[in-house]
Amino acid sequence: MAASSPAAALPAAVIDASRRAERDARADKLFRGLLAAAGIFVLVTLIGIALSMLWGGREALAQFGIGFFFSAEWDPVNQKFGALIPIYGTLVSALIAMLIAVPVSFGIALFLTEIAPNWLRGPVASAIELLAGIPSIIYGMWGLFVFVPLVGEHVAPWLNDHLGSWPLIGPLFTGPPLGIGMLTAGFVLAIMVIPFISSVMREVFLTVPTRLKESAYALGSTKWEVVWDIVLPYTRTAVVGGVFLGFGRALGETMAVAYLVGNSVKFTPSLLEPSTTIAALIANDFNESTGLHRSSLLLLGFVLFVVTFIVLAAARLMLLRLSRKEGNA
Amino acid sequence: MNSAVIPAPDAGKAAVERRLYFRRTVVNRLALVLGCAAALFGLVFLFWILWTTLSYGLKGVNLDLFTKMTPAPMSAGGLLNAFFGSAVICLIAIVIGSLLGVAAGTWLAEYAGNKRIGTVTRFINDILISAPSIVIGLFVAIVIVMQFKQYSALAGAIALALLVIPVVVRTTDEMLRLVPGQMREAALSLGVPQWKVTMQVLYRAALPGIVTGILLALARITGETAPLLFTAFGNQYWSTDLLKPMASVPVVMYQFVGSPYESWQTLAWAGALVLTVFVLLLSLLARAILLRNKTSHD
Amino acid sequence: MLTSIKTRFVAVGLATVLGAASAQAADITGAGATFIYPILSKWSDSYNNATGNKINYQSIGSGGGITQIKAGTVSFGSSDKPLTPQELDEAGLAQFPSVIGGVVPVVNVEGVEAGKLKFTGPLLADIYQGKIKKWNDPAIAQVNPGVTLADANITVVHRSDGSGTTFNFTNYLSKVSPEWKSKAGEGTTVSWPVGVGGKGNEGVAAYVKQIKGSIGYVELAYALQNKMTYTALQNSAGQFVLPSLASFQAAAASADWKNAKDFHLVITNAPGENSWPITATNFILVYKQPKDSAAAKSVLDFFKWAYENGAKQAEELDYVPLPKSLVEQIEAYWQAEVKL
Numbered sequence: 001m002a003a004s005s006p007a008a009a010l011p012a013a014v015i016d017a018s019r020r021a022e023r024d025a026r027a028d029k030l031f032r033g034l035l036a037a038a039g040i041f042v043l044v045t046l047i048g049i050a051l052s053m054l055w056g057g058r059e060a061l062a063q064f065g066i067g068f069f070f071s072a073e074w075d076p077v078n079q080k081f082g083a084l085i086p087i088y089g090t091l092v093s094a095l096i097a098m099l100i101a102v103p104v105s106f107g108i109a110l111f112l113t114e115i116a117p118n119w120l121r122g123p124v125a126s127a128i129e130l131l132a133g134i135p136s137i138i139y140g141m142w143g144l145f146v147f148v149p150l151v152g153e154h155v156a157p158w159l160n161d162h163l164g165s166w167p168l169i170g171p172l173f174t175g176p177p178l179g180i181g182m183l184t185a186g187f188v189l190a191i192m193v194i195p196f197i198s199s200v201m202r203e204v205f206l207t208v209p210t211r212l213k214e215s216a217y218a219l220g221s222t223k224w225e226v227v228w229d230i231v232l233p234y235t236r237t238a239v240v241g242g243v244f245l246g247f248g249r250a251l252g253e254t255m256a257v258a259y260l261v262g263n264s265v266k267f268t269p270s271l272l273e274p275s276t277t278i279a280a281l282i283a284n285d286f287n288e289s290t291g292l293h294r295s296s297l298l299l300l301g302f303v304l305f306v307v308t309f310i311v312l313a314a315a316r317l318m319l320l321r322l323s324r325k326e327g328n329a
Numbered sequence: 330m331n332s333a334v335i336p337a338p339d340a341g342k343a344a345v346e347r348r349l350y351f352r353r354t355v356v357n358r359l360a361l362v363l364g365c366a367a368a369l370f371g372l373v374f375l376f377w378i379l380w381t382t383l384s385y386g387l388k389g390v391n392l393d394l395f396t397k398m399t400p401a402p403m404s405a406g407g408l409l410n411a412f413f414g415s416a417v418i419c420l421i422a423i424v425i426g427s428l429l430g431v432a433a434g435t436w437l438a439e440y441a442g443n444k445r446i447g448t449v450t451r452f453i454n455d456i457l458i459s460a461p462s463i464v465i466g467l468f469v470a471i472v473i474v475m476q477f478k479q480y481s482a483l484a485g486a487i488a489l490a491l492l493v494i495p496v497v498v499r500t501t502d503e504m505l506r507l508v509p510g511q512m513r514e515a516a517l518s519l520g521v522p523q524w525k526v527t528m529q530v531l532y533r534a535a536l537p538g539i540v541t542g543i544l545l546a547l548a549r550i551t552g553e554t555a556p557l558l559f560t561a562f563g564n565q566y567w568s569t570d571l572l573k574p575m576a577s578v579p580v581v582m583y584q585f586v587g588s589p590y591e592s593w594q595t596l597a598w599a600g601a602l603v604l605t606v607f608v609l610l611l612s613l614l615a616r617a618i619l620l621r622n623k624t625s626h627d
Numbered sequence: 628m629l630t631s632i633k634t635r636f637v638a639v640g641l642a643t644v645l646g647a648a649s650a651q652a653a654d655i656t657g658a659g660a661t662f663i664y665p666i667l668s669k670w671s672d673s674y675n676n677a678t679g680n681k682i683n684y685q686s687i688g689s690g691g692g693i694t695q696i697k698a699g700t701v702s703f704g705s706s707d708k709p710l711t712p713q714e715l716d717e718a719g720l721a722q723f724p725s726v727i728g729g730v731v732p733v734v735n736v737e738g739v740e741a742g743k744l745k746f747t748g749p750l751l752a753d754i755y756q757g758k759i760k761k762w763n764d765p766a767i768a769q770v771n772p773g774v775t776l777a778d779a780n781i782t783v784v785h786r787s788d789g790s791g792t793t794f795n796f797t798n799y800l801s802k803v804s805p806e807w808k809s810k811a812g813e814g815t816t817v818s819w820p821v822g823v824g825g826k827g828n829e830g831v832a833a834y835v836k837q838i839k840g841s842i843g844y845v846e847l848a849y850a851l852q853n854k855m856t857y858t859a860l861q862n863s864a865g866q867f868v869l870p871s872l873a874s875f876q877a878a879a880a881s882a883d884w885k886n887a888k889d890f891h892l893v894i895t896n897a898p899g900e901n902s903w904p905i906t907a908t909n910f911i912l913v914y915k916q917p918k919d920s921a922a923a924k925s926v927l928d929f930f931k932w933a934y935e936n937g938a939k940q941a942e943e944l945d946y947v948p949l950p951k952s953l954v955e956q957i958e959a960y961w962q963a964e965v966k967l
Contacts, residue, residue, distance in 0.1 A: 024522035027522060031523070032524075034432060035440060036436050037432075039446075041429060042450055042494060042498060043450050045457070045494075053467065053471070074818075076816045077812055104367045107368065107370075108368050110361075110364035110367070111365055112368070124368055128375070129612075130375060130612065133609055134609075135553070135579065136554065138378065138382060138601050138605060141598070142382070152839075176780045176782050178782060179837070179838070191374045195371075223357055223360070223361065224357040249459055251461070252463065253461070254462065254554075255554045258826075262823050263787035266819070283555055284788055285789075286559055287559060287687050287691045288691030288694050290694045309460075312460070316455050401665075474700065480700050563685045564683045565668060568654060568681075587833055590852060
């Protein structure tokens, strides 16, 4: 093209091209800047969330100091607030959820990777994952209308009669059979986090090199032995990561828990009696709180955020370790 | 286990071996049965919850549900204003969230992926995906609602957008990184500027994946209640003002299901049914897009 | 009909004066007490039909109503606990009554019909302190001769949110039980010695309906609409009375509004043979010098309309509409206090 054009036009074309290159470079720079701004926004959001809550909670922190985290008092009348009971409730309900969800999720992953015939795996996996799609509030409504009466009429009285008098764990299962409380909330939480844990477990189980499993089968191992002695050790960190992921979810779940936990800020050893969690307390109280009360709620929000951040970060790190191992292999 | 596979020379050893083998088989059987039971456990609760929603919800599904406003107690009505409010709030959230999310995801995949800041952002983003939604609601309540002294649909949409962003960032990032490097190189070597490469080559290749991410994000925010309580608040009337409180289906459900009025409870369950059907259809659609894309690549 | 046309004219005229921004009908948000939610949403509905104006009322509890009006996020707040004149001054708020109703104890005890069970104030306080734990406790049997109750646990249900219903209930318990006063006290939320927390009147009603052997307290409309078992209560004259429009009216009649600055008056434990002891007034809070005076005017217009046209609906839902003299006093108060 350059050859056919007159000599005088050549510099113009060159100038034109360099102008275009310049324009492109500018556009590229702008484009890159915009994308980077969006990326930085994600980072800043996280820090912003944490800081805004800490800022909102400064009044409570100044008033109660570090004692806020160790006081079991939550008394809006006398303006005395302590975080111990909601923190305890949050941890205990999430732990109950884990006690149920971890073995069940492991069983589901086992079913989906080793037991079920191939044609069944896809549909069952999808169905379990649909559980994760159901909105939290519907778990709460189902829990309140269907599950709570069931627990109140059958499960709680049975626990009362059979476990209530045992030493050590007895006090966990005493109290009037209301059907609401940490046990119910924990159970429904378990159903809610099962899809998250089981899908991580299933995915990481599938990363185990076939040659490892086949070697074990060749030596005469049963399916269970392959899973327990080969698959699980190989994926251990990632499995724990998946469990932590579920734990993080359970800690911050709000609507379902708000319906089922009983919303009472009092210490009770019993899992059958009403209690509360950080998230449920915030959902209930935030719109009507002022001053120190609101500040305390925000400080609780900060605690929840930091705790879930740590748990989820640990989960991520553990999951990353497996993918790194895979990358190296 | 090892002793079991060593050949046994005499009858006594053979008996021990048989017993051991028997025990291993029993343990294995038990584990398999428990595995099946676990899967069944999950399925039972899925169908139980869906059945409850369906049986309670169907009573309230009729034309009025979609054509009338939320009623006063003991009067008849529907959820029109709530459906509209949810649609508006979610739509704005998805638009804001997708734009920012795709942009940030592109930055991670194409520019910052291997730098330290990229690694940190990706890590933080993964955590934000699972962050408690109520905390996001609090954040928007402090930063927007309390500053402007006004509950608003827009504040609700911003809270939901913050839930959309991490989901979209992750899928965009993942999908772009799956696009083969040759495509970039081919386009760049033709002298196409990078922004054009991204917009016209990479996005086209990664589109089904990105759309899946956006659909999944939409499914997630449709049912979100907690972040809206402190931001969009509620409204018993039809409102189109983005700077005023607006009704939304989950918040109306939260209010109505706890009420003493049967008509309200029926409406709450009808809302729950519509919401669940919508959300499940969305996740199925997202899955279908992903699946079709996968098979067409194979 | 005539009045509604008149109001429509006023609304239209107002809109024209205020120009494009208010060209649509007024769209006002208020929030607060769940106590008046049933009647307020009825009024709002009729008002909307009559004038086209939309008064959006969100029931988030009295605590929430006070908080939100102070934060300026709503055009009016509502509370069943009156603020003191000093509190009002500090926040720059004006306060006036909207309607009168009653808090009633409700129980879920097998074989007991509505109105058949009797309580005295101290008995109620003891139950709510967890001192009486069983339905067959002698103290309950003593005031209920002829009623046999099972050996069943009592489950106390209270409000989990800040609530004017709670305020009136605990205010009453504090008046009749010194022990309650020193241990738990009165307030929109108190430090409950025992029990389960339900959110809003709705939440308490739902829990009491669901939990066998439970006792709670709700506004009468909630009890009646849920067909709940409400109880009789002994009043300050020593009589056992049932909650009804008549017994609320008797209590309201004893109130001396004329001498109550900013209508700061709590009418629990009212004197009179027929008075219901936990009769409660709901109060509306607005700014004395509102930033958005059009919105404030719409609020006052709405309540003016409700006082004039809403009495019948109020009585249908078992609320006591305000007497004419009180309405006049309120309108004079508006003139004097609220700068539009």
